[in-house]
Amino acid sequence: MVEPRETRVKRLKMRAMRRGIREMDLILSAYADARLETMNEGELNLFDQLLGENDQDLYAWVTGQSPAEGVYAAMVDDIAENYQK
Template identity: 60%
Template sequence: MTETPEHRLKRLHMRSWRRGMKEMDLILGHFADDRLAGLSAAELDLYERLLGENDQDLYLWVTGRIGQGVPEGRGGPVLLEPILDRIAAHAADRFRADR
């Protein structure tokens, strides 16, 4: 059975908010709220792949991109870099807006 685009978005949205690590719930959940519906099918595939990574690694990969670039050894898989960059930029924008 083929998943509808609407069902896929709902499933990815829920997975973004229920990660297991509160920091990643907040980073990915807000990204999903604001940006998920605007991603292309290929970007959604990449995002879904990212959701399969563990939270401790994701947290280092995303936060390492905020402010000072990517620290040595914390960049994450090369394949995920485009979506990691978008998530980090979104998180940085939210942080600046909250200040």
């Protein structure tokens, strides 16, 4: 059974805000709140994959301590530029 889009967006928002590292919770939940509703299926798939990455890696990518993996580069750049405080 295919997950309805509304359910998927809610699930991804919940995963974004319950990461483990508080800083990533704040950054990713702000991004999710602002962007998920308008993402296409491919972008939702990519964000879902991104949420499966290690928090330390994500934090290093978003803060520019290390480059994001190729497939995530554009999304991480958007997160870093617009949602990191």
